[in-house]
Amino acid sequence: MIEMTPTLERATQVAQHMASRAAHADRQGKLPVEDVQALREGGFFALSIPTDQGGLGLSLHECVAAILALAQGSASSALVAVMPLHVFGYAREIRPWPEPMFARMCQAALKDGALFNNVASEPMLGSPSRGGSFETHARPHPSGGWVVNGHKTWTTGGRHITHMLVRLQIEDEPGLMLVRQDTPGVTWEETWVDTLSLRASDSHDVYFTDVAVPAEHLLERGGQSGKTLPNAWFPLLLAAAYLGPAIAARQAVVQYALERVPSALGKPIATLPKIQRQIGEIDVVLQAAQALLFEVAQAWTGEIAACQSLYPRVAAAKHFAIETAQEVTNKALHIAGGLSITSALPLERYFRDVRAGSMQPPSGDTALEIVGRGVLGV
Known part of the structure; x- marks a missing residue:
């Protein structure tokens, strides 16, 4: 169970508003100005800025929870929020840039709502x-x-x-x-x-x-940035951005199963053992993917020795989240049947959105190779 912090509560509220615009935004192929403004006013572009620069310095775990909530409203807009969070979160761990410039960047995000990517x-x-x-x-x-x-x-x-x-x-x-x-x-x-x-x-x-x-x-x-630490912020925040639509798909298909009453059946399809089993399959993998994602995010401390050994689990959590998101949204289409491929339900949008997760690193075989090397110690 994730603690309902003020940030998570705010993310849940913003997600509800973004969800009301998501279908239209998808048809228009345009990021809603209202979503950007809501993210800016909610401080979501600056959550990971360190406390020594005046920021909240939220942990990777807390930022993952916020993105997961936002992505249930709109995966596209949540992905926009991922970008500055991973920029500042990773930078605060390794401090790769001149401190005066880093301070100016932090203040731009905090005071002006600047969006970095x-x-x-x-x-x-x-x-x-x-x-x-x-x-x-x-x-x-x-x-x-x-x-x-x-x-x-x-x-x-x-x-x-x-x-x-x-x-x-x-x-x-x-x-x-x-x-x-x-x-x-x-x-x-x-x-x-x-x-x-x-x-x-x-x-x-x-x-x-x-x-x-x-x-x-x-x-x-050149090599002057001095990076010595794997970047867990980007893959784990991405994992949350793609797992969010899968959770939304689960919620949408559950509601559909409870409301759909075929004339030949005379009762909701939720009463059918086949539907119950399919919903159960969805729920089990979602629970597992969320548990792994939050466990790994919480274990990430930014300490070099610990993070080097933990990175294979970061790759595993990202890979499993993406695979789960694709499996869940696919099954949701099958449960809802023909109506699911139309715009009458949001399921086809969720199905499409999570496909992009396979394209972002570490992906596919690369992620599995990282996990395998960790297991083998090579």
Whole structure:
């Protein structure tokens, strides 16, 4: 049982409002401004900011619970909230950037409701987790600072992002620069309107054309970030974002089974042993996936020695959550029958949204290899 904290209660309330807009947002392929504003006013872009910077410093466990609640209302909007939470949560553990700049970033999120996101994927590169060099690049500006040119994909939040952490090349070295959304030369192409999953997440393409970046906005160059800790924030928050729609699908199909009375049966289909068994199968795997997710998130402390050994369980929790979400939403379609593939029920949207979880790291065989190496000790 998860404790009902003020943050979780607020997330549950916001999720209810987001749910009322989710179907329309999905049809329009557009992130609702109201969702972004609700997340901003609720402080969900800053939950993981450390206490020494004036933030709440919520644990990974508490942030996972908040995202799980939000995702039951809208997976697309919950994914937008995932991005700054993992940025600040991981950064507070490893402190990779100059402290003055980190402080400015924290204050922007806390006081102004700034929305941060990592901007890394590219058309030719694919997922940055697979390695390779970025085509987006920075060169020195004649009068100081940098000039950035390039093209990034899958930039969740789109124009609602205020601060982009752009992965790029500086000569023959990788780097990271902070680029504000309102900088001249930043343009967007709306490529995400009719995708299979998360149509309302505004995960569009962004272009940088001779974008001037101040010198102090260079956050990392080469290996100077000093990262020594696996990142559990991103995979576990993603797991929550995709498990949320599966929980919503379970709730929707249960309600449907209680209300659906075929004329040939004369009573709700919930009275049929077959339906009861299928609902039971859904509930068992959901309970298991949530239990593993929360157990691993609670065990994550940010301490190097403990986290190195725990990371295989992080990969396991993320993998199991995604597999469970896909299994549950698939079974929900079968239980509800033909009506489930129409917009009369939200089940087809839940089914589509969770498919994107397989594309985000660590995914598939990679996750299982991490788990296997942990077991084998190699």
